[in-house]
Structure formats: C-alpha cells, structure tokens
Amino acid sequence: MGFFVMQSPKLFWVGAILSPLTxxxxxxxxxxxxxxxxxxxxxxxDVLAAQAxxxxxxxxxxxxxxxxxxxxxxxxxxxxxxxxIIYGVCIGVxxxxxxxxxxxxxxxxxxxxxxxxxxxxxxxxxDPRPGPPMPKGQNWVAYSWKKTYKTLLSxxxxxxxxxxxxxxxILSDGINTMSAVMFVILNRxxxxxxxxxxxxxxxxxxxxxxxxxxxxxxxxxxxxTTKFMVIMCLGLYGLQMAYLVVLPYxxxxxxxxxxxxxxxxxLYYGLIVSTFYGSCRVMLSELCPPGDENEWFSLYxxxxxxxxxxxxxxTGLIFTLTGDYRRAFWFPLALTIVGAIMIxxxxxxxxxxxxxxxxxxxxxxxxxxxxxxxxxTP
Numbered sequence: 001m002g003f004f005v006m007q008s009p010k011l012f013w014v015g016a017i018l019s020p021l022t023x024x025x026x027x028x029x030x031x032x033x034x035x036x037x038x039x040x041x042x043x044x045x046d047v048l049a050a051q052a053x054x055x056x057x058x059x060x061x062x063x064x065x066x067x068x069x070x071x072x073x074x075x076x077x078x079x080x081x082x083x084x085i086i087y088g089v090c091i092g093v094x095x096x097x098x099x100x101x102x103x104x105x106x107x108x109x110x111x112x113x114x115x116x117x118x119x120x121x122x123x124x125x126x127d128p129r130p131g132p133p134m135p136k137g138q139n140w141v142a143y144s145w146k147k148t149y150k151t152l153l154s155x156x157x158x159x160x161x162x163x164x165x166x167x168x169x170i171l172s173d174g175i176n177t178m179s180a181v182m183f184v185i186l187n188r189x190x191x192x193x194x195x196x197x198x199x200x201x202x203x204x205x206x207x208x209x210x211x212x213x214x215x216x217x218x219x220x221x222x223x224x225t226t227k228f229m230v231i232m233c234l235g236l237y238g239l240q241m242a243y244l245v246v247l248p249y250x251x252x253x254x255x256x257x258x259x260x261x262x263x264x265x266x267l268y269y270g271l272i273v274s275t276f277y278g279s280c281r282v283m284l285s286e287l288c289p290p291g292d293e294n295e296w297f298s299l300y301x302x303x304x305x306x307x308x309x310x311x312x313x314x315t316g317l318i319f320t321l322t323g324d325y326r327r328a329f330w331f332p333l334a335l336t337i338v339g340a341i342m343i344x345x346x347x348x349x350x351x352x353x354x355x356x357x358x359x360x361x362x363x364x365x366x367x368x369x370x371x372x373x374x375x376x377t378p
Contacts (some may be wrong), residue, residue, distance in 0.1 A: 001108075001109045001112030001113065001116070002014065002018050002112075002179055002190055003018060003105055003108040003109060003112075004017065004106070004108070004109040006105065006135075009361075013285070016264045018374070022136060027301055027305070030301060031298050031301055032294065032295045032297075034273060034281055034285075034293075035293035035294045035297045036293075036303070037071060037072060037281060037293075038068065038285035038286075038288050038290070038293055039218075039286045039293060040068075040071060041064050041068035041071065041285060042064070042290065044064070044067045044068075044071075045157075046063050046067050046069060047064045049062060050063045055329075058062055061286075061352060062223075064286075065226055065282070065286060066219075066223075068219070068281050068285050068286070069216070069219060069229075069278075069279070070216065072278040072279070072281055072282050073212045073213065073215075073216040073274075073275075073278055076208065076209075076274040076278045077209045077212045077213060077274070078203040079104040079214070080206070080208045080209040080274065080291060081205075081209060082114075083201070083202075083205040083298045084202055084206060084209075086110075086111055086114060087199075087201050087202040088202065089107070089110055089204065090107035090110065090111075091195060091198045091199065091202070093106050093107050093110070093196065094195060094198065095195060098340065099194055099195065100127050106350065107220060113208060115352040120174030125163075128377075139140070144157060147212050147295055147298070148295065148298070150298065151292070151295045151299060152299075154358065157223075157354060157357075157358050157361075158287075158289065158351075158354050158355065159359055160287060160346055160347055160348075160350055160354055161284070161287040161288065161296070161351055161354070161355065161356070163342060163345060163346045164283060164284060164287055164302075164343070164346050164351075165284075165300065165303050166342065166344070167339050167342035167343045168284075168300065168303050168304065169303040169304075169307045170282060170335050170337035170338055170342065171234070171280075171335065171340075171343070172303065172304040172307060172308075172334065173307035173308060173310050173311050173332075173335060174311075174331075174332040174333075174335030174336045174339060175273075175332065175336070176240055176308060176311060176330065177310075177311030177312075177315055177328075177331060177332040178237065178240075178271060178332040178333075178336075179270075179333070180311060180312070180313055181325055181328045181329060181332070182256065182266075182269070182314075184267055185325050185326070186200075186256075186266075186334070187254050188264045188325075189254075190256075190258075190259055190262050191323070192262070194198045200222060200263075200266050201269060202268065203263075204266060204269070204270040204273070205270070205272065206270070207267050207270030207271045208270050208271070208273050208274040210271065210275070211270065211271040211272055211273070211274055211275050212223075212274040212275055212278065214271075215229065215275040216275075225344065225348070225378060226279050226282045226283045226286060226348075227283060227343065227344075227348055229279040230276065230279045230280055230283060230343055231340055231343060231344060233272050233275055233279065234275035234276070234336055234339065234343070235340070236272050237269075237272060237276070237336055238333065238336050238337065238340070240265065240268055240269065240333060241329050241333040241336065242333065243255070243322060244256055244265070244329045245326060245327070245329035245330055245333060248324070248326045255326060256326065265319065269275060281300075283346075283348075284296060284300050285299065286348060286352060287346075287348070287351040287354075287355055288355060289355040289358045289359040289362070290355070290356070290359045291359055291362070291363075292359070292362075311331065311332065314328075314331050315328035315332075318330070318331065347354055366374065
C-alpha cells in the first residue's frame with residue numbers, strides 16, 4: 001500500500017525499499033503457509049481412520065499422499081481464484097484511467113488492501129503451532145541461523161530429501177527462466193501491451209485452476225504418485241521448450257513468432273504450472289521430518305530463490321552472443337532434463353523412513369539427551 005506514496009521520480013528510493021521488503025514478507029508467509037501442508041496431512045481424518053483400521057504402513061502412506069495432494073490442489077485453485085479477482089479489478093482500474101501511472105499505483109495499493117483484509121479475517125482462526133520454546137539467552141536471529149545450520153548438517157541422515165532439494169534448486173531456475181524468456185519475447189518482439197499482459201495473467205490463473213482440478217482428477221483416477229506427477233509435468237514442459245528452441249532452426253514461421261502462438265504458449269504453460277509447483281510442495285511434505293516443517297520449507301524457498309540469478313545471467317549472455325532470445329530456451333531445457341533425472345532417483349519410501357527415524361531420534365535426544373547409535377527402523 002506504501003507504493004501510493006511515490007508521486008514523483010524523486011521518491012524512487014521509496015520503491016527501492018518497499019519492493020524487497022514486500023517480497024521478503026511475502027516469501028516468509030509462503031514458508032509458514034506451506035509448513036501447514038504436512039501437518040494437516042498427518043492429522044487428516046482419512047489418514048487417522050486408516051491408522052485406526054490397522055492398515056499397513058504403505059497403505060497409510062498412500063492415503064496420506066492422496067490427501068496432501070488434494071489439499072495442495074484445492075489450495076492452488078482457491079489462490080488462483082483470488083488472483084483472477086485481483087487482476088479483474090486491476091484491469092478495470094487501468095482501463096478506466098487510461099493506463100496512467102496513477103492507475104498502476106492504485107492497483108498496487110488495492111492488492112495491499114486485499115492482502116490485509118484476508119490476514120485480519122484468517123488470523124483469529126489460526127492456532128499457534130506447538131513446539132519447544134526458544135532457549136533462554138538467545139535472540140531470534142542467532143537461533144534461526146543455528147537451526148538452519150543444523151538442518152544443513154542433517155544431510156547424512158536425510159540423503160533423499162537433500163537429493164530433492166538439489167533437484168528443486170535446478171528445476172525452479174529452469175521453469176522460472178523459461179517463463180521469463182517467454183514473457184520477454186511476448187513484450188519486446190510481439191508487442192503485448194500492459195492491459196494484454198494483465199489479461200494474460202488472468203488467463204494464466206484460469207488455466208492454472210483448470211489444470212489443478214484436471215490433473216487432480218487424472219491422479220485420482222489412475223492412483224498416480226506425487227513423484228510421477230512431477231516428472232509428467234516436467235515432460236510436458238520439456239515438450240514446450242523443445243518446440244520453442246528447435247523449430248526456429250528450421251523455419252521462421254513458428255516458434256513463438258506470432259501473437260496467436262504467444263497466447264497458446266501462455267495457456268499451455270498455465271495449464272501445468274499449479275500442478276508442477278503443487279506436486280513439488282507435496283513431495284517435500286512427504287520427505288519432511290515431522291516437527292521440522294518450517295526449517296525444510298525455508299530451505300525449499302532458499303533453493304528456489306537462491307538459483308534465480310543463474311537464469312537471467314546465462315540467458316542474457318546467450319542473447320548477447322546470438323541476438324536471439326529463442327536460443328536462450330536451450331538453458332532451461334537443459335536444466336529441466338538434468339532436474340528430471342535427479343528427481344527420478346529420489347526414493348520416496350526410503351525418504352519417508354529416513355524422515356520418521358530422524359524425528360524419533362531428535363525427540364529421544366531432546367527428552368533423554370542421548371542420540372541413538374542407529375537410525376534403522378525398529
């Protein structure tokens with residue numbers, strides 16, 4: 001909402017402060033939002049009912065996997081619905097005020113009002129998460145760094161989740177770079193206007209909602225695993241990037257050359273995006289040790305944002321050397337292939353066993369001060 005203060009170029013420094021601050025707060029909220037996913041999955045009535053029936057561990061895990069996937073899909077669909085409402089209002093303001101800078105400031109301020117309104121509505125319903133208090137004599141900054149350091153040191157006990165984090169580090173940059181290069185071409189070469197970009201954002205949200213429900217239906221119908229859903233989405237993205245990077249070598253008629261192709265590629269990308277990111281969150285939820293959700297989703301977001309510098313640097317270098325943005329799609333395509341191979345090597349059942357054993361060992365150490373000599377399942 002503070003962006004409304006910038007009424008002259010002299011106040012540019014206000015935006016330089018507000019922009020990173022806003023993104024920081026937004027991402028911190030994302031960490032804690034995602035951390036609820038495995039907690040609600042463990043406590044879901046369907047999971048508790050399966051445990052009460054005395055079903056095997058594999059059967060209970062299958063129920064929990066489907067439940068968490070459903071929660072993730074529904075959450076993504078609701079979030080996209082909110083985005084559609086936001087974009088609709090912003091488009092109306094922009095068109096009504098003839099796309100003036102003031103209209104953009106009002107639109108940004110409106111998003112802040114929307115966010116604050118829902119925070120005030122939801123906050124009273126959220127219970128504090130149980131956990132041990134912070135040790136006396138420590139401040140939050142030092143304690144957080146200490147927790148992060150311990151999380152990184154746990155790679156020996158949790159190799160499967162670290163395989164996933166490394167794969168996510170590569171894949172997030174690949175997928176984000178693909179969309180960034182695509183939107184650069186749409187705006188610079190196909191001359192999409194500001195209003196067309198907003199409409200494109202609305203259609204992205206609509207397609208993301210449809211994709212979330214559509215892929216959820218396929219997953220339920222064929223009892224597909226979370227890992228399979230991630231690899232399937234990567235395969236679909238790989239096909240799109242191959243189309244964008246290979247065809248321009250043979251013809252200048254296709255390969256994101258026309259406005260119609262631009263709309264089609266945006267819709268195709270939007271159809272997959274919610275399922276891909278939602279399935280990755282669920283995959284981490286399944287591999288995350290109970291009680292350490294915040295730490296691992298923090299690392300998950302750190303891996304996502306920590307790799308974001310590679311795509312702009314390398315694709316910018318490719319464009320500088322070739323003069324063609326389409327050649328830049330080779331980089332995200334390579335990252336997607338490497339990341340998909342790494343994801344395929346993550347053993348989910350072994351990872352879940354490692355997470356449970358790690359949680360038990362940590363609990364034993366906190367209660368007795370002793371750490372077990374082995375983390376094998378008893």
